[in-house]
Amino acid sequence: MNLFVTKPIEKILAEAEGGKDLKRSLSGLSLIALGIGAIIGAGIFTLTGVAAAQNAGPAVVYSFILAAFACAFAGICYSEFSTMIPTAGSAYVYPYATVGELLAWIIGWALVLEYAVGAATVAVSWSATFVSILHSFQIDLPASILMSPFDGGGQTILNLPAVAILMVVSAILIIGIQESARFNSLIVVLKVTVVIMFIGVGYFYINRANYTPFLPENTTGEFGAFGWSGVLRAAGQIFFAYIGFDAVSTAAQEAKNPKRDMPIGIIGSLAVCTTLYILYALVLTGVVNYKELNVAAPLAVAVDRMRDIAWLGFLMKLGSLAGLTSVMLVMLLGQSRVFYSMSRDGLLPKIFSEIHPKFHTPWKSNLLLMVFVAAAAAFTPIGNLGQLTSIGTLAAFVIVCIAVIIMRKTQPDLPRPFRTPWVPALPIVGILVNLALMLGLAQVTWIAFLSWMALGLLVYFVYSRHTSLLQKG
Secondary structure, eight states: OOTTOOOOHHHHHHHHHHOOSSOOOBOHHHHHHHHHHHHHHHIIIIIHHHHIIIIIGGGHHHHHHHHHHHHHHHHHHHHHHHHHSOSTTGGGHHHHTTTOHHHHHHHHHHHIIIIIIHHHHHHHHHHHHHHHHHHHTTOOOOGGGBSOTTTTTTSOOOBHHHHHHHHHHHHHHHHOHHHHHHHHHHHHHHHHHHHHHHHHHHGGGOOGGGGSSSSOOOOSOOTTSSHHHHHHHHHHHHGGGGTHHHHHHHTGGGBSSHHHHHHHHHHHHHHHHHHHHHHHHHHHHHHSOGGGOOSSOHHHHHHHTOGGGHHHHHHHHHHHHHHHHHHHHHHHHHHHHHHHHHHHTTSSOGGGGOOOTTTOSOHHHHHHHHHHHHHHHHHSOHHHHHHHHHHHHHHHHHHHHHHHHHHHHHOTTSOOSSOOSSTTHHHHHHHHHHHHHHHTSOHHHHHHHHHHHHHHHHHIIIIIHHHOHHHHO
8 A cells, every 4th residue: 555645636626626515605705704713712812811821921922923924834835725726624635635645644633633622722711701701790600510620620520611612513513604604704793893892992901010021031941931932832832823724725615716715715814813913912911910811711801900891891701702602613614624525535434524415514523523522621621722732733734835845846737826935935934933833832732742643643554544545546
């Protein structure tokens, strides 16, 4: 068997154009909204506070800028591939056409961390925000069902609200992609309004003393504990916040005009969200001292400081709750489409590509994902979830940048509606920046990531390579 056999790009395109399973119903604006739906929320409403409190202080702003550069390089490479190969599956499909089946499997396995674990992370933050809203009405749920046993010091059982919202979002995804996109677009308008409102109103509550020191000194000598190494580690951690744009590429097979709309959705959503992230981080660390932000819902902490406009703070919490909901929707959408592509190639069981006869969605895949993601959200600490998501994302970006260089050499005459400029220089810079962010992550994250990849290789050699349609063909 040839572990590096590639899937002919003509075959991939024929499958995408000939298949009637997934409906082409998404416009360019829908794709931008889809990207913003994943990007705005994952970082702003979840890990910004943790990264500021543990790693960078107010200089988390620099971390957002560094992560944005890494995303921009990868996003441009994604745009080229998504217009050349407009099919479900995103980064899994691209190496399949360029560097072979084994690396395609590895990237698909890494995407499980990116989307499924990312959705679990956001569900935990959704739970914390929901509990904060209930508390404002003097409603307090039993503490034992509000966080994982590891976060609760053994005094808690599971995070029940996180499990409940994942069940609701999975049901929406099963109903249909167009309905999901409409629901997402409505929420995107709401949460972008809330973020802009927080930036505008929060500016007047900034205590400039909270910016001193802007870059806290690393006094322990430990890598990642503030200082510039802390900025690097925080960038790797909050990189999780930017994964929305590659979730856009997983929906390429459901775009009306992917050759035109995919670059618009990917690059447009990145540009809008990076600007909002930087402004948000400045206001958040100005309103609340970074030492107090080591919580799952930092926005809720900040708006509680705006006591003379409590009604506005309540609206912001509702907006963040809605925003987190759309993040989960896009991440679970992306994961199910990656599994759909892998199953269709024979690398995963057929259940992951079985389409509902009425809704035209991979409903069984959605149900299985709901079970496993809900279990992660119920029992895993949020900090560990976030870093695992980031390292899976960064690994995917590195391989996509490599694949662009290889494809330019092996198939230079292939039509490219969007071309990555300055190849190979730009992809090489993207590889180096994303690798640097990976190296900045904690050792325990690397151990968990490598263990996960080892499990993936075991599954591939025991099962997938024997069932692969390409190997059989």
